[in-house]
Amino acid sequence: MAGQGKNNLVSLNGILGLISSFPLITYILEFFKDLVINMMKTAPVPKHIALIMDGNRRYAKSKKLALSEGHSAGADSLIQVLNTCYKLGVAHVTIYAFSIENFNRSQEEVETLFGLLRNRLSLLADNEDSYARINKIKVRIVGNKSLIPEDILHDLEAIEAKTNNLESYRVLNVCFPYTSRDDIAHSVRTISYKVANNIIRSSDVTLETLNENMYMGADTPPLDILVRTSGHTRLSDFMLWQANDKCVIEFVDVLWPDFKFLNIVSVILKWSYYKTLEMEEAYHTTSRKKEKKVPSPEIYANLPPPPPLASVTQS
Numbered sequence: 173m174a175g176q177g178k179n180n181l182v183s184l185n186g187i188l189g190l191i192s193s194f195p196l197i198t199y200i201l202e203f204f205k206d207l208v209i210n211m212m213k214t215a216p217v218p219k220h221i222a223l224i225m226d227g228n229r230r231y232a233k234s235k236k237l238a239l240s241e242g243h244s245a246g247a248d249s250l251i252q253v254l255n256t257c258y259k260l261g262v263a264h265v266t267i268y269a270f271s272i273e274n275f276n277r278s279q280e281e282v283e284t285l286f287g288l289l290r291n292r293l294s295l296l297a298d299n300e301d302s303y304a305r306i307n308k309i310k311v312r313i314v315g316n317k318s319l320i321p322e323d324i325l326h327d328l329e330a331i332e333a334k335t336n337n338l339e340s341y342r343v344l345n346v347c348f349p350y351t352s353r354d355d356i357a358h359s360v361r362t363i364s365y366k367v368a369n370n371i372i373r374s375s376d377v378t379l380e381t382l383n384e385n386m387y388m389g390a391d392t393p394p395l396d397i398l399v400r401t402s403g404h405t406r407l408s409d410f411m412l413w414q415a416n417d418k419c420v421i422e423f424v425d426v427l428w429p430d431f432k433f434l435n436i437v438s439v440i441l442k443w444s445y446y447k448t449l450e451m452e453e454a455y456h457t458t459s460r461k462k463e464k465k466v467p468s469p470e471i472y473a474n475l476p477p478p479p480p481l482a483s484v485t486q487s
């Protein structure tokens with residue numbers, strides 16, 4: 173049944189894709205998408221969503237495309253998903269764009285991925301009317317920058333500089349090249365350095381200190397939803413530290429390039445539904461506690477007698 177539901181959603185996405193090739197229909201579809209988004213805004217909205225965009229190569233194989241086209245289709249999907257998230261009011265989106273493990277892929281694929289990332293991010297941020305700048309989205313490269321070739325790093329840092337101004341209030345964290353364990357090791361190394369140089373005391377090191385010294389920075393809200401596409405049910409060394417406590421992990425059995433508006437909307441709707449139930453439960457628990465605090469009649473019975481009545485008209 174779950175597989176059938178998945179196929180229905182993929183074919184619905186396909187139909188939407190096909191009919192959206194007509195301009196008037198695109199306009200009507202966008203109108204309905206905005207309507208859905210505006211309705212969803214009346215319920216709780218997650219602050220931070222992370223995405224493991226898995227399945228680009230399988231998508232390319234299934235469509236008999238070149239591998240690079242699979243990644244390119246993945247980048248197209250990402251733009252749609254980002255647009256939905258930011259329109260809805262999600263402040264931070266974090267994407268696993270390149271794992272340190274991905275360096276084990278062929279030189280050709282690594283270069284394709286680096287080039288794609290540089291080109292797509294440039295498109296997102298280069299000009300004043302580019303998507304990230306119009307929509308006030310800060311692009312941040314999060315990860316072990318020492319592993320990025322100099323020319324690519326130079327371009328990525330230029331993109332960061334163009335979007336990182338005070339007006340930006342949405343954030344796109346591009347994890348590149350990244351693994352969680354490398355992030356945790358980086359945080360521990362930074363803290364050890366600070367302790368050794370008397371910048372902080374070891375007794376003051378808390379979970380928050382570890383958090384603050386991670387690549388992502390202290391101003392990142394707790395992770396609400398982590399999505400992995402393609403049906404694989406593992407985290408592949410991503411967000412191991414951040415996916416804690418209240419974070420919901422969603423494994424969606426759809427290849428990333430097929431992950432579109434309806435898929436991200438259903439993930440967020442589910443989160444929002446359970447969040448509403450949780451808030452309602454918390455509300456009832458607090459009101460029950462308040463009700464319990466009402467003093468019992470016996471307490472009134474034991475109160476001292478009231479003072480004698482005095483009137484201003486009768487001296």
Ligand SMILES: CC(C)=CCC/C(C)=C/CC/C(C)=C/COP(=O)(O)OP(=O)(O)O
Nearest residue numbers: 225226227228229230246247269289292293
């Ligand atoms: C603008 C911008 C930041 C673009 C990002 C482009 C993008 C979608 C990158 C993801 C790359 C990646 C390693 C995907 C995993 O699928 P896979 O290659 O492991 O596929 P498979 O699971 O089918 O082998």
